[in-house]
Amino acid sequence: MKDLTISRFRTARGRILRRQIEKLADHLGRPVSILDVGGRPDYWENVGHERISEIRLLNIDENEIDRHGLSNLFTSEIGDARDLKGYADKSVDLVHSNSVIEHVGAWPDMSAMASEMQRVGLSGWIQTPAWEFPIEPHFRLPFLHWLAPPMRRAALKLSKDYGALDVATRRYHIDRINLLSYSEVRALFPIGNIYVEKFVFSKSYSARWGPGAA
Template sequence: MFLATTETAVYRNKFRRRRLARFLALVDDVLKTKRSCRILDVGGGVAYWKGLEDLWSDRPVHITLVNLKAEPVPDGRFTSLTGDACNMPEFEDNAFDVIHSNSVLEHVGSYANKRRMAEEIQRIAPRHFVQTPNFWFPIEPHFRTPAIHWLPEPLRVAAVMRKKLGFYDQAKTRDQAYEILSDASLLDFKDMQTLFPTSHIERERVFGFTKSLIAIR
């Protein structure tokens, strides 16, 4: 499983603007030799791209969005499909010029699923830009809470049952608590190196801490 952003004002997020500018350098490399660039966004949504449209609208691109559910698209620059990030047999090898994925890899479940998603990304395009939050950043980005992801599981269960945290409503039962806690599992630098062995792993830093990790090829 994987998630799409539901933010409608993504353009205000300086990290996402910076990441997309970095991603567009890959697109520009493609456009040096091709008249248009085929982009696959694994887990992305229309709102993300529309919110940042001022950064990319001058480029001849077509963006295919693959997510848990397809969504209406505003114009012919987009295609939206239902699919599974860990298994995309509908796409041939190198079917796209470049793949974009922002804060999705941590949501696909087990490490085995993460490996399958990484393998699919590397199969389907020769270039990619895959961002995920860093496990060792002190603030967990989904719960918006310091160090909660470093706590023993019983304490994490108690925390999500106590009150609403970040994007998650308060868990009413232990079953709900475990479901919430299983929604995202973060990776570290060595994990990303292992999953993307031929990629450069960039560190996105904030006040000296690595906030996110980005596999770029």
């Protein structure tokens, strides 16, 4: 049941992103080029490749470069979401990331990523899990992210995947994820609109801007 629910949300999210791409392509009068920060090719199977000219996959970890077999549609490069110095202002038709911004660091790091994405992207789609949802999506434990960091680290012992790790390693995994609330996402992305995915509680947010995002 859980997998079916996740699949339903992903399918619905993919349809909305697909509409944004189609409207952007109509606006530009040509296929769309996409910069996918932290992306992987298999993600786009749910969205579709129609009316897309290229998808550049930008990752900070060089091990990601050769991890995936790339079709002619995809290219892969090393880069840092917090400093997209290789890209001029509004040089990307659509800048995209899926569940990445909560991994880049503390607030200054997330703010830097948000500013860079809005700088380079004529249009944008930035998705992140909602802090308000009661189940932490990475560790799949209820209420974990609502606790103070030391309590989160202690509670992580309940996880079958992380419970056997030592204190320092569990704290590392806790500190590397910072979920965002609605008001924080709005503060990071003041332009455009925010698509709220709900399952009783808010489940995820997608900041959207530019042609096609209305």
